[in-house]
Amino acid sequence: MKKFLALILALVMVLCLAACGGNTNETPAPSNEGGEETSAPVKIGVVLVGDENEGYTYAHIEGIRKAAAACGLTDENIVWNYNIPENEECYDKCIECVDQGCTLVITNSYSHQSYTQQAASENPDVEFVAMTGDTAMKSGLPNFHNAFNLTFESRYVSGIVAGMKLKEMMDAGLVTDPYIGYVGAFPYAEVVSGYTGFFLGIRSIVPEAHMDVQYTNSWFDIQEEGKAAEALMARGCCIIGQHADSTGAPKAVQTAKDNGTPVYSVGYNIDMLAAAPTAALTSSTNDWSVFYTYLFKAFLAGEPIATDWAEGYESGAVGITALGPEVAEGTAEAVAEAEAAIKAGTLHVFDTSTFTVGGETVTSAFTFDSDGDWVNDTNEGIVDGYYHESEYISAPSFGLRIDGITELN
């Protein structure tokens, strides 16, 4: 009897599910809903790796909100999906967005890309954007796009802020060894490009500076980032930069500074003054609304969307946060000068005359090697004496390990 009842219940449940699914098949709900709102027929699907409690995703949410407001889109037009992990759930959500009538779907995490691409290949009528991704060009799919800000530009400028402080400390005799530490997330091009930009910014002020990089193998880990910063300070680093998303490193630096060590922090994404009121010099940041505004405008007008979109200072997509209270004198002027030169195109961050690899000036470099076979996938990277970062594909591709920087792990 019990078994029989269990079977019946199981069947009922399965049938219920089938019935629910059947109903939706018969009535295409999304288009009906769209029909009621004559003013807003478009739907945009957004698939996010976190929610607003997580800094990286928060920056994207803000960017999308701002861009949506600028383009006259409301929450009615946007299907939000928060906390979607980097696995088949991303693909599922992309398809669900399409089912709900979205004709543009955005995913915001690098490792969402593969699933987004899969969805794009199966839905040629829907535009897909994998933020910070790097396979759109190679995929050959006309409806699949990547976008990235030229963050290395703002890292270079934040390096100038750090360099000015370093010079001041050396002039005051507080520091003899111009030793920089950097807390990086993963050992790949996005991080390498970032720390090299930061380092070259510092070296434009203090040419003898050298830097160590400690990886945490995580994008967000307050404890590990704090520990990495402590380890670097124990080795004698007096400025700690970072390419990881938490406040772990700035907090550790503030604690060390409060204990009398002359150390300063350069953050990422958000203003670190709340976490490190006196130790924070500045942070390099992204303003994603610049891209999203471009995207929504092109999408609404029915214009083609760039396969790879990458912009920086020129359009205000990157920048640095407010300078901390203890920056060196003249920092604001130096920052303004560098920003103007980058905007004017007279300053190239990866100018080959400013760095060497193995003691030699570099004359040739890959722009993109997607499969690790040491064959360049796209154009030559170094033309006219500088590395053309993010010009062929939007994702950072500068992977050279230049002299003066040591990766500790």
Add this chain to the structure above:
Amino acid sequence: MEHKKVHEPLLRMAKRGEMLPPWKAWGIRVIAFLLSLIVSGLVIIAVSGLNPAAVFATMARGAVGTNKSMWVTIRDAMTLLCIAVGLAPAFKMRFWNIGAEGQILVGAIASAACMIYLNKLPTFLLLLIMALTSLIAGGIWGLFPGLFKARWNTNETLFTLMMNYLAIRLTAFFVAKWENPFGSNSVGIINPNTHAGWLPNMLSKGWNGDYAWNVVIVLAVTVAMYLYMNKSKQGFEISVIGDSVNTARYAGIRVNRAYVRTIIISGAICGLAGFVAVSGASHSISTSTAGGRGFTAIIVAWLAQFNSVVMVIFSFLLVFLQKGAQAIASSYNLSKDVSEIITGIILFFLLGSEFFVNYTVHFRGKKVAK
């Protein structure tokens, strides 16, 4: 107050002398479920001020509202069911297999390896090899704790738990080895163009528009397990050992052999769940391929009291709750914690209802009715 010679407590709990008839037991469970909906409805009002009916409707829409979401719910329920079915024999004989996570992962590694290295083979052959290697990998992962338990009476809870960590590290190693694009620290979708090693589509057009094969495979395993547990001699041995090891020994059952055999079967089916997860769903592998489902499946197995057919209901219920919770969070801009609280309340009531199925409560002064 009336004086009594024997002080009687206000509430007295006693184990039921005999099993409740099924309709009563299920009645209790359904009432518990309805109560949990009421309580979580109150919590929703208290926390967010939203209309609970609308919230539950959103939940249902999120889980089964579109063709795709319904299939996703079915697919994930099937994976969870497969793991729970794998755990059932081990738990039934009181062998605490906490290692499903690891067994899923090694099965997943085996499947992914076949997809990457044997992608030239014909579909059917490749899928067969993938399924077999996953079974073997999961079985081996179960074998070690089983052997050690049989030989040296080691604690299987700790042993299987530790095997999980080994499997996670092993997965991380292979993810680093197979990463694509190079340097990305993720494997991405394997064979995105050829679909080699993907469970093919059965019903509709396009690849994996549905997951009917997942359903067929897992239900076949479920039925087989039901027959094994209820109709076979080995299944009977398992239930005897679960009730009393000494009785089993006295009856001449070779307990150690049964331990090793059962945990191999348990591990192998969890390994097969890894195959279903990789070939039938993610087409990729990461350290989160198991994603805690090895532990969730324990709840499924216990709620169903190791009856593999009843597990179908609870797998669907749990996945339904999970998907619904996600939809609530996204639709109402709530933190995902709120929806997890709702899931927690419902599970609490369901697990709690088992108490009332197995025990009776007597109030002071009332005659105990027989």
